[in-house]
Amino acid sequence: MEDINKTEDLKECSSGKTKERTEKEYRDLINRLSRIEGQVRGVKRMVEQDVYCTDILVQVSAINAALNSFNKVLLANHLRTCVAEDIRAGKEETIDELVAALQKLMK
Secondary structure, eight states: OOOSSHHHHHHTOSSOOOOOOOHHHHHHHHHHHHHHHHHHHHHHHHHHTTOOHHHHHHHHHHHHHHHHHHHHHHHHHHIIIIIHHHHHTTOTHHHHHHHHHHHHHTO
């Protein structure tokens, strides 16, 4: 796996927890984020080039859909790994953590 400033990124993590991901999971998430990053750069260029508002709005909607898709994949992976493992280990506080995360996602 690439080590893209992982130590610096961990400082920004609010929970203080980390997650080891499989190479496939890591690659999938990074690829999705790279595509989203490219879409955002494209929208920035559209604004810089005075593209018509509705054309930009359509692209922003596509970015939102891509982010929602990313969240669904990440949440599914989280449920299958972290949450399942913690519940098997008797860590009931994980349910409260999951509920709080879902409440933030559904704002």
